[in-house]
Amino acid sequence: xxxxxxxxxxxxxxxxxxxxxxxxxxxxxxxxxxxxxxxxxxxxxxxxxxxxxxxxxxxxxxxxxxxxxxxxxxxxxxxxxxxxxxxxxxxxxxxxxxxxxxxxxxxxxxxxxxxxxxxxxxxxxxxxxxxxxxxxxxxxxxxxxxxxxxxxxxxxxxxxxxxxxxxxxxxxxxxxxxxxxxxxxxxxxxxxxxxxxxxxxxxxxxxxxxxxxxxxxxxxxxxxxxxxxxxxxxxxxxxxxxxxxxxxxxxxxxxxxxxxxxxxxxxxxxxxxxxxxxxxxxxxxxxxxxxxxxxxxxxxxxxxxxxxxxxxxxxxxxxxxxxxxxxxxxxxxxxxxxxxxxxxxxxxxxxxxxxxxxxxxxxxxxxxxxxxxxxxxxxxxxxxxxxxxxxxxxxxxxxxxxxxxxxxxxxxxxxxxxxxxxxxxxxxxxxxxxxxxxxxxxxxxxxxxxxxxx
Numbered sequence: 359x360x361x362x363x364x365x366x367x368x369x370x371x372x373x374x375x376x377x378x379x380x381x382x383x384x385x386x387x388x389x390x391x392x393x394x395x396x397x398x399x400x401x402x403x404x405x406x407x408x409x410x411x412x413x414x415x416x417x418x419x420x421x422x423x424x425x426x427x428x429x430x431x432x433x434x435x436x437x438x439x440x441x442x443x444x445x446x447x448x449x450x451x452x453x454x455x456x457x458x459x460x461x462x463x464x465x466x467x468x469x470x471x472x473x474x475x476x477x478x479x480x481x482x483x484x485x486x487x488x489x490x491x492x493x494x495x496x497x498x499x500x501x502x503x504x505x506x507x508x509x510x511x512x513x514x515x516x517x518x519x520x521x522x523x524x525x526x527x528x529x530x531x532x533x534x535x536x537x538x539x540x541x542x543x544x545x546x547x548x549x550x551x552x553x554x555x556x557x558x559x560x561x562x563x564x565x566x567x568x569x570x571x572x573x574x575x576x577x578x579x580x581x582x583x584x585x586x587x588x589x590x591x592x593x594x595x596x597x598x599x600x601x602x603x604x605x606x607x608x609x610x611x612x613x614x615x616x617x618x619x620x621x622x623x624x625x626x627x628x629x630x631x632x633x634x635x636x637x638x639x640x641x642x643x644x645x646x647x648x649x650x651x652x653x654x655x656x657x658x659x660x661x662x663x664x665x666x667x668x669x670x671x672x673x674x675x676x677x678x679x680x681x682x683x684x685x686x687x688x689x690x691x692x693x694x695x696x697x698x699x700x701x702x703x704x705x706x707x708x709x710x711x712x713x714x715x716x717x718x719x720x721x722x723x724x725x726x727x728x729x730x731x732x733x734x735x736x737x738x739x740x741x742x743x744x745x746x747x748x749x750x751x752x753x754x755x756x757x758x759x760x761x762x763x764x765x766x767x768x769x770x771x772x773x774x775x776x777x778x779x780x781x782x783x784x785x786x787x788x789x790x791x792x793x794x795x796x797x798x799x800x801x802x803x804x805x806x807x808x809x810x811x812x
Contacts, residue, residue, distance in 0.1 A: 361667055367413040370515035371406040374413070377420040378580060381589075384427055384548060385541055391587050392580065394462055399518070401576050415443040416577045419555070422450050425802070426457070431471060438475035441482075446562045447577075448479045453554045461547055511560065511569030518572065519586060533589030534582055540592050541585065556581050693762060694800040699807065700724030702796055703757070707731060713757040714750070714810075716780075721759075743782075753810050758792060760784055761805035783808060 375393050382392035396402060403442055405412045440447035455472040475530030478561045519530040519587070532709035541549050545790060559578050616807060700721040703713055707727060715721060725731075733755060740746035760783035788794050796807035 367406055367408065367410070370413045370417040371402070374417045374420055377417070377424050377530055381420065381424050381427065382584065385545060385584060386587055386722055387591055392584055396580050396583055399576075399579065401518070401572055402581070405573060405576060409758070410573065411437060411444055412573050415440065416580075418443050419447060419450070419577055420456075420580075423552055423555075426454060428546055431467075434471040434475040438478050441475070441479040445479070445482075446559055449555055449558045449562070450477070450551070451475050451479075453551050453558070454555070457547075457551050460550075479483050508564055511563045511575070514570055514572060514575045515560065515579070515582060518575040519582055530586045531582075533587075533593065534585035535589070536592055537585035537588030537590075541588055552581055582748070632756055695803045695805045698800060699726045699759060699761070699799050699805055702733075702791035702798075702807065703727065710754070711756045713759060714753075714755045715759045716761070750791075750810055755810050758783065758808045758810055760808070761806060 378393040378396060379389055382389040386392060418436060418440035420434050425436050433454055434451070437447070437450035440450055445720060451472055454475075455468055458468040462468060463788055492788060516531055519534075538553075542553070543734055556578055563574055566574075568574065596757045667678050670724070699718075701724070703721065704725045704727060711729055712733050713721070714733045714735060716735045722729060738746065738749055738753075752788035758780060760780050782789060783792060783806060786794060786797055786804075789808075791811050792808040793811055794806060795809050798805040798807070
């Protein structure tokens with residue numbers, strides 16, 4: 359199943375690159391720069407070989423916006439598909455309705471298409487309400503416990519423009535502001551849905567916690583890059599630099615190579631990452647080169663080159679998928695561990711029991727227990743072991759879980775920082791106030807369930 363998801367994401371990454379080429383041709387003088395710089399981002403490599411939803415989300419967003427650029431009513435179908443990829447993409451539906459009501463006369467068909475494209479997300483919401491009944495939806499529950507993501511997500515957006523996580527991101531943002539005004543002035547009708555989606559998506563993720571997670575900015579980072587490149591195009595004539603000049607070409611190649619090295623370095627730092635994403639850099643450039651050749655001219659030489667290159671791409675795709683087989687093994691075992699915890703807790707929990715975990719939502723999802731039976735470690739105010747014990751008593755905690763998936767002391771994610779409070783539980787032995795009642799091992803993943811003794 360994981361292999362199939364990776365294969366789908368690989369194909370969607372190619373499709374997304376192609377759509378980026380088509381979209382950028384509407385707004386940029388040199389359309390190829392947007393897909394080149396976007397595919398150089400290490401997040402693009404990483405998510406192209408992970409069974410995560412971001413690549414599907416990106417592809418459906420790009421498809422919707424491209425169809426809208428063409429004036430096709432099929433954009434509503436794309437928006438409906440995007441809303442099923444992840445909930446925030448449902449924003450595209452009212453955005454398309456607003457745009458069509460402003461610029462089109464077919465108001466009745468616009469409302470009808472908007473309604474039809476909303477059926478999928480509507481059914482999804484209805485099923486969610488039926489599943490959780492009177493309980494709070496886990497997404498809303500996270501916001502309640504963790505608070506808003508706030509400006510942290512804005513920092514993540516800037517960081518998405520800068521693989522080096524330095525000054526370049528803010529310089530790019532400055533060019534981006536110039537690019538926004540230029541595109542709005544020249545292409546208001548065409549760019550309006552993209553602008554509205556960028557703004558509303560940003561607001562959603564400023565409300566939702568985990569604003570520091572890079573992959574949440576991935577579906578909109580191409581928009582920021584589009585504005586940045588447009589801003590550079592506007593500035594170049596004032597610097598009296600010929601875009602065709604040899605020095606500029608050499609400079610562009612050097613910049614692209616430096617970004618590749620930076621992205622390569624970041625990928626090396628990611629734990630348990632296979633060689634697949636490194637191979638994908640060659641894959642991306644070949645795709646872009648093929649597209650540029652096919653767009654510019656056709657001929658038997660081009661057809662022959664296309665056939666040979668396609669064969670090479672198929673071989674690289676196979677190597678890429680084979681090399682990434684073990685990339686998500688740890689996450690797979692960790693999720694299986696959470697399911698075992700949920701099954702045990704569902705069978706053994708008594709009325710009034712409350713289980714404390716670093717990330718209780720996975721266990722809650724697999725269990726048949728109400729949210730009141732779980733507690734979030736990050737919600738604790740304690741800073742030392744003594745105050746932690748007192749707070750456990752105050753919150754009526756009966757069970758505490760340590761698992762290596764979310765309590766790894768080397769993990770730097772901000773919502774993991776409280777895991778130091780249960781650091782001693784990683785030994786899997788009885789301790790004062792904590793009695794070990796269950797050890798769980800699924801592959802390399804380990805979890806310990808303790809009974810808290812006040």
